[in-house]
Amino acid sequence: MKKTQKAISLLLSVLMAGSLGACGTGSQGSTSGSGTSEAKQEITISHYYIEEQRNQDADGDSFYAMLEKYQKAHPNVKITQTAMDQSDYATKIQAQAAVGEMPDVFLVKGSWFNNFVSNKLIAPLNEILDSYDKKDTYRDGIFDAATVDGKIYGLSTQFSVTSLVFYNAKMWKDIGYDKFPDNWNDIYAAIKKFNAKGITPIALGNKDKWPAESCILSALGDRYTGTDWTKSIIKKDGTAKFTDTSFVNALDQLQKLSKAKAFNADFNSIQNNPADEYYCSGKAATTIEGFWEIAYLTENATPDVLKNTKIAILPPVDGGKGSADSTSGGCGWFMGMSNALTGEKKKLVQDFLLSMYGYDYSEYVATEHGLPAPCNVKLDDVSKFPQLTQDYLKLMETTKLTPIYDIQMEGSVIETMNSGIQQLMNGSKDAKTVAAAIQTEQDKVAKKK
Numbered sequence: 209m210k211k212t213q214k215a216i217s218l219l220l221s222v223l224m225a226g227s228l229g230a231c232g233t234g235s236q237g238s239t240s241g242s243g244t245s246e247a248k249q250e251i252t253i254s255h256y257y258i259e260e261q262r263n264q265d266a267d268g269d270s271f272y273a274m275l276e277k278y279q280k281a282h283p284n285v286k287i288t289q290t291a292m293d294q295s296d297y298a299t300k301i302q303a304q305a306a307v308g309e310m311p312d313v314f315l316v317k318g319s320w321f322n323n324f325v326s327n328k329l330i331a332p333l334n335e336i337l338d339s340y341d342k343k344d345t346y347r348d349g350i351f352d353a354a355t356v357d358g359k360i361y362g363l364s365t366q367f368s369v370t371s372l373v374f375y376n377a378k379m380w381k382d383i384g385y386d387k388f389p390d391n392w393n394d395i396y397a398a399i400k401k402f403n404a405k406g407i408t409p410i411a412l413g414n415k416d417k418w419p420a421e422s423c424i425l426s427a428l429g430d431r432y433t434g435t436d437w438t439k440s441i442i443k444k445d446g447t448a449k450f451t452d453t454s455f456v457n458a459l460d461q462l463q464k465l466s467k468a469k470a471f472n473a474d475f476n477s478i479q480n481n482p483a484d485e486y487y488c489s490g491k492a493a494t495t496i497e498g499f500w501e502i503a504y505l506t507e508n509a510t511p512d513v514l515k516n517t518k519i520a521i522l523p524p525v526d527g528g529k530g531s532a533d534s535t536s537g538g539c540g541w542f543m544g545m546s547n548a549l550t551g552e553k554k555k556l557v558q559d560f561l562l563s564m565y566g567y568d569y570s571e572y573v574a575t576e577h578g579l580p581a582p583c584n585v586k587l588d589d590v591s592k593f594p595q596l597t598q599d600y601l602k603l604m605e606t607t608k609l610t611p612i613y614d615i616q617m618e619g620s621v622i623e624t625m626n627s628g629i630q631q632l633m634n635g636s637k638d639a640k641t642v643a644a645a646i647q648t649e650q651d652k653v654a655k656k657k
Contacts, residue, residue, distance in 0.1 A: 249553075250286040251560055252311040254304075255543075256297040264507035265500065266577040267366050271564070273572055278563045285556070295416055295479075305329050312557050316362050316544040318353030318615035319622055324544070325356045331547040332359040336558045342567040345583040353616050354542045362542025363565035364582035369537035369604070370498040370612050371427035371522065374505065378516040379407065379493040388494075388520035392461075395523070399470045402493050410465075411492035412475040413483030417626035418614055420633065423496050425462060426536035426613040427522050432458040434529030435610045442616045444654040450625075450647040451640075454529060459632060459639035461525070466633040476630055488513060496522075499579065502596050519599050521607060530610070537609035538616075539582060580604060624649040 257268035279287060290311065292300065301314055310329055324330040337343050337360060347367065354362035375388045383401040385394065402409040414420045430438060433454040440448035449455075465471070472478075472486055484501070486492040488509040495501065505517060524532035543565055545557050570581035578593035578601060590598050614622045628642035 248284050249556055250288055251313060251557055252288045252290070253313040254290040254297065254301055254311045255315045256292060256294040258291055258293065264503050266503045266573060266579055267500070270569060270573045270577070271365075273576070274564045274569050277568075278560065281563075285560075310546040310548065312546050312549060312553075313561065314544055314546075315365065316354070316542050317619075318540055318542070318612075319617060319619040321354055321356050321361055323619065325359075325361060328547050330361050330544045331549065331554075332361055333363065333545065333558075333561070334360050336562055337363075340562060340566065342583070345567050345570070345585075347582060347584055350539050350582050353539060354544075362544040363561055364539040365541045365543055365565060366539060367537075367580045367582055368498060368500075368540040368612070368615075369535060369607075369609065370422045370540070371424065371496060371535045371537075372498060372501065372600070372603075373494060373496050373520040373522060374487065374501055374517055375494040375520060376487070376490070376513060376516050377518045378512075379490075388518070390523045392523060392525065396468055398493075399465075399468050403469050408472045408486055408492035409470045409494060411483045411486040411495040412471040413478045413480040414476050414630065414633070415479050417623075417630060419480045419483075419497075420462065420629050421622070421626050422536070422612060422614045423498060424522075425458060425629065427534075427610070428461060428525075429455060429458040429613065430530040430534065430536065430610045431522065431525045431528045431532075432461075432530065435531075435534075437529070438611045438613075438616075441650070442611060444618075444650065446654065450643045450650060456639045456643045457525075459629075459642055462629065463632050463635070463639060467635070471633075476634055484508070499600065502579075502594075502600055503577070506594050506596060514596070517596060519596070519603055521603070531608055533606060534608040534610050536612045538612055540612055540615045618650070618653045621646060621649050621653060 255271070257265065257271045259268070259272060262269040262272055275287065279285070297315065298317070302320070304310055305324060305327070308327075308329065316324060316330065321330070346364070350364045350367070351360045351362075354360055354364070373388055377387070379402075380388065380398070383398060383405070385398060389395050389398065399409045412419060433448070433452070437448040437452070437454065441450070472483060472492065475483065480497065481504070484495055484497070484504060485508070487495040488505065490510060490513050497504075505514060509517065521533075521535045524530070543561060545561060549557055565582070567583045570583035571585050573579050573581035574585035574587055578587065578590050578597040580601075590601055613625070617625075625642075625646045628637065628645055631637040632639060632642050
C-alpha cells in the first residue's frame with residue numbers, strides 16, 4: 209500500500225478507535241517546561257492534564273509533581289508540553305498517528321495499542337522495565353492492556369476503577385432507604401419517588417459517549433455475562449458474542465433505566481462534568497462515575513452534599529453470571545514513547561519515562577491522595593485523607609475488579625458500542641439491533657487477526 213493510502217487508512221481506523229475512556233475532562237490549553245536557552249536537550253510530551261485543574265485531578269497533580277521533580281534534577285532538559293482536554297487529546301493524537309508525526313512521549317489508551325503497534329508508532333519498553341530494580345512492585349496485570357505479542361508498550365499512569373455509585377445518603381434516606389439498594393426492584397421504585405419530588409435520580413453526561421459504557425455498562429454487563437465472556441471478547445476467540453442473550457439483557461437494562469427517567473433529560477447532550485454539577489449542587493441523588501470523582505466531589509460539592517456522599521457498587525442481577533462483589537477496573541491509560549527515537553535521545557526519554565511513572569509516582573499518588581496506584585504502596589494510616597477517600601479504600605478491600613470495556617476491547621468495537629448506546633438510550637434503537645451492530649464490527653476486527 210502506498211504511504212498516502214496507508215495514512216488515510218490509519219486515520220480512519222484510529223479515529224474509529226477514538227472513544228473516550230474513564231477520566232475527567234478539562235479546558236484546552238498548552239504549557240511548556242522551564243528550560244532556558246542553555247538547554248541542550250528537549251523532550252516533547254502530549255497529554256490531557258490541565259495544570260489549572262490539579263486540585264481536582266489526582267492523576268494530573270501526580271503528573272505535575274513528578275514533572276517538577278524531574279525538571280529540578282535535569283535543568284538542561286527542556287520539556288515542551290501540549291496539554292488539552294481529554295476529548296480534544298484523543299482526536300489530535302490519533303490524527304498525528306495517522307501521518308506518523310508523534311511527540312516523544314504521549315498518553316495512550318488501552319484500546320489503541322494494537323493500531324499504534326501495527327503501524328510502528330510506539331516503542332516497546334521491556335528493556336527499561338526488565339532493568340528497573342522496582343519492577344516487581346507493579347500490580348499484577350497492570351500492563352495487560354499495553355501488551356501486544358508479549359511486549360509492553362506503555363507505563364501505567366493510573367489504577368482506575370470506572371464504576372462507582374456515589375449517592376447522597378440523606379436524599380436516599382428521605383425516600384425510605386438507609387443505604388443504596390442491593391436490588392434493582394428497589395432502584396426502580398426509588399427512581400419513581402425521586403422523579404415525583406423533582407429530583408434527578410442519577411446524574412449522567414454522555415455527550416462524549418464513553419460514560420454510559422465505561423462507568424455503567426462495563427460493570428452492569430459483567431453482572432449479566434460474567435468475566436469469562438468479557439475475556440473471550442477481548443481475545444476475539446469467537447466463543448463469546450455481543451449477540452449472546454446475556455449481553456443483550458444488559459443493554460435492555462440500560463434502556464429500561466433510560467425509559468424509567470433514571471437520568472437527567474439532557475444526559476446525551478452534556479459532558480460528564482456538567483452532569484456532576486447536578487449532583488454537587490444537590491439537584492441529583494446519585495452519580496455513577498469512576499475513582500476520579502472523589503477528587504472532583506471533594507473540590508466541587510457543597511459541604512452538605514459532600515458530608516452525605518457515600519460510595520457503593522451496582523447491585524447483582526437476577527440470573528446473572530457475574531460476581532456481585534465486583535466492578536470494572538484496571539489501568540486505562542499509559543504513557544508511551546515514539547518508535548522514531550534512537551541513540552542518546554532514546555535513552556534520555558526512557559529515563560524520563562521511569563522518572564515520571566516508576567515507583568515514586570505510585571508512592572506520591574498513595575501518600576498524597578490516598579489512592580491505589582500502578583505500584584503496590586502500603587499505607588499504614590489513611591486517617592489524614594478525606595472521609596470519601598477512606599470510604600473508597602475500604603470498599604476496594606472487598607471488591608474484585610473486572611475488565612473495563614473501553615480499555616481492553618478493540619477501539620472500533622467500542623466506538624460502535626458507544627454510538628449504539630446513545631441510540632439505545634434515546635429510544636431510536638433496541639438492544640438486539642445495537643448488539644448486532646457491535647458484533648458485526650467485532651467480526652471485522654477478528655478477521656484482521
